[in-house]
Amino acid sequence: MTYPRRAALLTRVREIHDVTPHMREISLTGPxxxxLRLRPGAHVVAxxxxxxxxARRVYSIWRHDPRTGLLVLRVALHDAGGPGCTWARGVAVDDRxxxxxxxxxxxxxxxxxxxLFIGDETGAVPLLAMRAALHRSSRGAAVVHGVFEASSPEDEVPDVDGVPPLPWVHRGRSSAVASPVLLRAVQDLELPTTGGAAYIAAESDTCRLLQRHLIEQRGWSRHAIRVQQQWAADRPGFGAGRD
Ligand SMILES: Cc1cc2nc3c(=O)[nH]c(=O)nc-3n(C[C@H](O)[C@H](O)[C@H](O)COP(=O)(O)OP(=O)(O)OC[C@H]3O[C@@H](n4cnc5c(N)ncnc54)[C@H](O)[C@@H]3O)c2cc1C
Incomplete structure (x- = not known):
């Protein structure tokens, strides 16, 4: 645990609901x-x-609505969970x-x-938010490919209403670390050859495998691939940095 040094925005929990059996949506409000000014795919440290x-934990912003004053997070509830999962499991309306x-x-x-959007359940939070923003800004004209991985169909992260869905694959009880299921699904994708931007957000070793596949097997430039490692095995507080 650490203690406050920098200023943080004070928020309160306005709404909570479960979007899948293992993902809880938490809407925050505050003055x-x-x-806030932010781009699709942005995150906060909570x-x-x-x-x-x-404890500091990083969460992507699922939705920011300046009109209603809501900042919406989606937090995965997994078995190995630490303070972030414990908070999300026990959170109540009006909590600060x-x-x-x-x-x-x-x-x-x-x-x-x-x-090209590729991710696991937690990666789907920023990626689907980005994909929805792209759909809005291009009025549906953007050419989009991709695939997501969840443990089961019921854990597929629900998309924004009105956005054409991307496919999901399922790893069952296999580990999400260095996932061969997601890699195989990406290897099977039929993609245009040039001019694309790839967005990868998943467990750290899975990100590396996917990035290597695009570069070594498909000839992508490293600069065309944006990667956000969301978590890593046995690394609590991954990506939160220091206070
Ligand atoms: C840029 C960024 C954006 C993120 N966005 C989101 C988001 O939108 N939603 C979200 O839920 N998380 C997101 N994360 C992950 C989040 O910050 C926490 O790592 C996660 O909630 C676990 O926190 P914890 O305190 O419960 O567990 P920790 O104390 O961090 O870790 C405890 C154990 O849980 C394992 N673990 C962590 N995550 C997972 C997982 N998904 N599946 C299986 N085991 C895991 C760790 O390897 C560790 O062994 C993001 C991370 C980054 C870096």
């Missing part, structure tokens, strides 16, 4: 939320309260939570001729 202070100002690592390249 700063309507004024300061998860605990007995001795707080500090979030640090949004940052962006992965976002849409509007100039690409086509777009």
């Amino acid at each position: 700063d939320v309507p004024h 300061r998860i309260p605990g007995a001795e202070g707080y 939570i500090g979030v640090e100002p949004p940052r962006t690592k992965i976002t849409v390249d509007e100039s690409a001729k086509f777009h």
